[in-house]
Amino acid sequence: MIKIKYGTSIMLMLMxxxxxxxxxxxxxxxxxxxxxxxxxxxxxxxPNDGVVIIEIFSMYCPYCQKEAPNVNKLYDKIQASPNLKSKIRLVGIGVGNSAYEVDIFRKKYNVRFPLYSDGDFKIHQKLGEPRTPYFIGVKINPDGSHRIFYSKLGEFGDVDAFLAAMVRLSGIK
Amino acid sequence: MKIKKTSFDAIMLSFGGVLLALFLAQPVFALSDAYKDNIYNPGVLKPIDSKVKVKVGQRAPDFTLPAIAGGKIALSQYRGKKNVVLSFVPAAWTPVCSDQWPGYNIVRDMFDAHDAILLGITVDNIPTLFSWTNQMGKLWFPVLSDFYPHGKVAQQYGILRTDGVAERALFIIDKKGIIRYIDVHDINQRPPLEGIITALENLK
Known part of the structure; x- marks a missing residue:
């Protein structure tokens, strides 16, 4: 019979x-x-009672490069809509990209929405290490809480259809 | 079976230590969906597994290698014409390598601004490199195969690892053929782009 004392117990817990x-x-x-x-x-x-669309991307990802003009179109459509402009925010997170690399991507594709650097992959790891590009739709409730209503890998395709889906799935008016 | 407590504790400690080492050594990389499920993950590797044979200030060893676009490319053909960035990556169809050259592919203007050409090199054969780089979109720079004699150029530069793949290494060679920058990088990590650009700026 083995007696398990403190040292072993601590090791077991650690294990x-x-x-x-x-x-x-x-x-x-x-x-x-x-x-x-x-x-x-x-x-x-x-955004109060609004939506945040997060693009997980990398400047080193060929599909993200190809998708960049399409994501810009999405941003322009949102900005052109008096109703959606104040309700939908679009942000990008460059996983494994330094601030310098994110800035390269911003300039190369003339990205007008905010891009963040996740140079040490901390955000990427917390989000389950998605492949890129990956889009997440988040509904912000009036009390400040939030709910994910969209989470999908890959390009989103038709801009109008995607924007309509964001409105429909989030329930914003 | 009776096991002495001291032995049991020792086993537990050793096992815990191994677990800790493995935990701390988890690989971190992002991967483009361009490659779908076709990337082989070798896990965490020894950061550097070779001894570089060249140094900054010396003439770069010349070489001639076949390119995936056809024909052969010699380093010496750029002498007096272009600065040259050699980007060795370990292997096709592996995680970090697959998301390295596509980044260089969108900054041709930055290479042009410094009168530089980029040469991508691995020890893979031409058909493998062809299939792999096709996933990256159209590359503006030549990709060369150091496959046969296996890793001869990597060996010349002292960056052939003991398992036969190259290090993740960058060499910048000026128009006079002199090595001006060397970064034999941790194989598990992609060197940040700013390292290359700063080195190119320093050529002036």
Whole structure:
């Protein structure tokens, strides 16, 4: 019979903790759920009773490069709508990209919406290490809480259809 | 089976240590959806597994290698005409490498501004490089195969790892053929773009 005393118990607890962490990847953002705390690297904009669309991208990702003009069109459509302009915010997070690299992407594609650098992959890891590009739609409730209503890998395709889906799925008027 | 407590604790400690090491060594990389599920992840590798044989200030060893676009390219053909950035990456169809050259592909203007050409090199063969780089879009720079004799150029520069792949390494060679910058990078991480651009700026 083996007596398990303090030293061994502590080691077992450590092993359980580490075992749970080893090779463990955070889940991708789930529709109906909430985003993990991404501070201090990123804080979610909170348009009152509005929507935030987050693009997870990398300047090194060919599909993100190809999608950039389409995402700009989405931004322009939102800005051109007097109703949606104040309700929908679009942001991008450059995973594994330094601030310098994010700035290269911004200039190359003339991106007008805010882009954030996630040079150390901290945000990427918290979001379940999605491949890129990845789009997340978040509804901000009047009380400041939020709910994910869209979470999908890959290009979004037709801009009008995607924008209509954002409005419909989020329930904004 | 009876195990002495001291032995049991020692086993637990060793096992915990291994788990801790593995936990701390988790790879971090982002991957474009361009490659779908076709990327092989070798896990975390020894950061550097070779000893560089060249140094800044010396003449760069010349080489001639086949290019995926056809024909052969010699380093010496740029002598007196272009600064040359050599970007060795370890292997096609692996995580970090796959998201490295596509970034260089959108900054041709920055290379042009410094009168520089980029040469991408791996030890893979031409058909593999062809298939892999096709996922990146149309590349503006030549991609060269250091496949046969295997890794000969990587060996010349002292960046052939013991498992036969190249290091993730950058060499900048000026128009006189002199090596002006060397970055043999941790194989598990992509070198930031600003390193290359700053080095090119310093050529003036």
């Amino acid at each position: 359980i903790l580490l075992g749970g962490s080893m090779g463990w990847t955070a889940p991708l953002p789930a529709v109906g759920g909430v985003l993990p705390d991404l501070s201090p690297n990123f804080s979610l904009p909170k």
